[in-house]
Amino acid sequence: MNADMTRKSMSVLVVEDESLIAMNLEMILEDLGHSVIGPVMTLRNLEKLLDGDFHADAAILDVNIAGEPIFPYARRLADLGVPLIFASGYGASGIRDDLAHYPVVPKPYTELDIARMLDRIFPA
Template identity: 30%
Template structure:
């Protein structure tokens, strides 16, 4: 993944709770990032993950109706795009975690969100 210094970092948000998705979007956009999505359904999230220009992603684990963001994470991993899980679950409750996956417990403040993103994507601009 190449860093584009002339354009804002593109952060993909997958969150099934619309209010939380828009709150995260607002925080990130206010800090100068470009938000991709948010996607609140698995089907939309997989299409976006496979076809959009994304630098880093925030993934909710549970997408409702027994669906998880595991397929989205797999697509992102295959594309070399880092991501962080933002969830109400504890890490030990997520059966599909990879050893290097980062999990941040909800609720997340803007600072906590940025800190988590910087762990998986160190190139993130200092805001």
């Protein structure tokens, strides 16, 4: 983990509709020295955020927000050039084909899982 301390701090968008899980991810990211945008817990708030002046170095997205798939918003984020990580209880099988090349971190995940994912996106 010491290597991570020297990494630059990123701003990471978190989209997760369950408070307990969102709070845990927020804590993990802060422990890793990153700042959190959100957690955004509804698609309506996500839409508002995307419509505004928005910047993130990466986004960690739950695939299902209150029963709605995240994919249309994931595509918008991808179009903005934001690297995506999907977090899913369905595993990799639940990701739409055109987004299937983005990494998936299966739930439940640990701090190490998240750190490794971010390392894959931004190698040291």
